[in-house]
Amino acid sequence: MQPVQLRLSETDRIEWKRSAQDSEGILRAACALANDLGASGRPGYLVIGLEKDGKVRPLEPDRLDQVQQDLANRLRSVKIQPTPSCDIAVHRFDREGFVVVVAVAPYPVPPVVTVDGVAWVRQGSSTRRASAADLQRLNERRPEHTQPFDIRPFASASVEDLDLDLLRAKHAAERIGDSDTETFPALEAWLTQHQLGRVVSGVWRPNPAALLLYGVSPQSWLPGATIELVRYAGSDIDSDVVARKTITGTLADQLEGIWAQINANLASVPDQAGNTGMVERFVPEYPLEALKELARNLVQHRLYESTHAPGRVEWYADRIEFSNPGGPFGRASEGELGEHSDYRNPIVTAGLVDMGYVQQLGRGVRRVRLLLERNGNPPLKVEKDGFTRVVVRRRP
Numbered sequence: 001m002q003p004v005q006l007r008l009s010e011t012d013r014i015e016w017k018r019s020a021q022d023s024e025g026i027l028r029a030a031c032a033l034a035n036d037l038g039a040s041g042r043p044g045y046l047v048i049g050l051e052k053d054g055k056v057r058p059l060e061p062d063r064l065d066q067v068q069q070d071l072a073n074r075l076r077s078v079k080i081q082p083t084p085s086c087d088i089a090v091h092r093f094d095r096e097g098f099v100v101v102v103a104v105a106p107y108p109v110p111p112v113v114t115v116d117g118v119a120w121v122r123q124g125s126s127t128r129r130a131s132a133a134d135l136q137r138l139n140e141r142r143p144e145h146t147q148p149f150d151i152r153p154f155a156s157a158s159v160e161d162l163d164l165d166l167l168r169a170k171h172a173a174e175r176i177g178d179s180d181t182e183t184f185p186a187l188e189a190w191l192t193q194h195q196l197g198r199v200v201s202g203v204w205r206p207n208p209a210a211l212l213l214y215g216v217s218p219q220s221w222l223p224g225a226t227i228e229l230v231r232y233a234g235s236d237i238d239s240d241v242v243a244r245k246t247i248t249g250t251l252a253d254q255l256e257g258i259w260a261q262i263n264a265n266l267a268s269v270p271d272q273a274g275n276t277g278m279v280e281r282f283v284p285e286y287p288l289e290a291l292k293e294l295a296r297n298l299v300q301h302r303l304y305e306s307t308h309a310p311g312r313v314e315w316y317a318d319r320i321e322f323s324n325p326g327g328p329f330g331r332a333s334e335g336e337l338g339e340h341s342d343y344r345n346p347i348v349t350a351g352l353v354d355m356g357y358v359q360q361l362g363r364g365v366r367r368v369r370l371l372l373e374r375n376g377n378p379p380l381k382v383e384k385d386g387f388t389r390v391v392v393r394r395r396p
Contacts, residue, residue, distance in 0.1 A: 010125035016050035034084035036106035049099030058097020153205035208346035224308035
């Protein structure tokens, strides 16, 4: 779209912001443009540096690079999920000065794009919280069989299969923090707003993400949604089994459980290169944070649909193997593992972000490689054969 057209008026596909400092407003606008309530199929444009009357409030030329970097980081942050596709460019309106334009591609909802778990849409020239009717329109946009598995409702499950005490507490806390408590949605509508289920034939039904994140008994619905840890005495599968543990419960329970097992099994060895004085220096055989990140991937990215295979951590004398059903998903399957990011389970990922188990998106495997290098471990090895198997070798 030509810059002059962006200045004519605000529409359902164009929003103006006077300042790049309006962090919350920018995220909500990008979220609303990505959701594309009117199903236009066209990019939406967020113009930063325009007053509401259309007058240019120019950005300082020497800050344009920094503004663009800050915007890019903000739009890739964990606050907005799933991450929309955005392009950022600088335009100049003749003698009036520079503005920054963010072009936001329509997201193939569902899942619906949210900011801190709340969906936003454009109606005319205003951005507002999505209503239940809006969410229904967005969720019906794609046939159910093409929607991500973790968002499809379980026909036989109900709200009673969730930890209602925990969810009611979260609902109440969010309501207190909302500026418009009178119109704040009731519990089931709030759960729908957070894409944890929806009404089917007059009854609210949770989806797999809700059962995995907040279920009373997740394995009753998804029997393979567990992690198995096996510790071997030697370097092959015929070695004696030293310890075995099956970790169940919600995904939070599983993460806490596997992290505790990893921490208990992790040993340190003398640092041959670093020991030059009287005091012997020890380093871990494996960097703890790298192992925790790979365990996080077991629950975040695994294939839950049509399989009862668990995630596995097989700990040998010379290596640890993390394996999951399903190969890398979408763009994540392109190039080296970790080079691109994509989300097989976007609602599960958003839930783990909300709980604080995921702090950064798209950087996990790259961070693991760096931690291994710094600790002196050999490079990561990845095998893909219907499962994704990541092999971490012990520090020499």
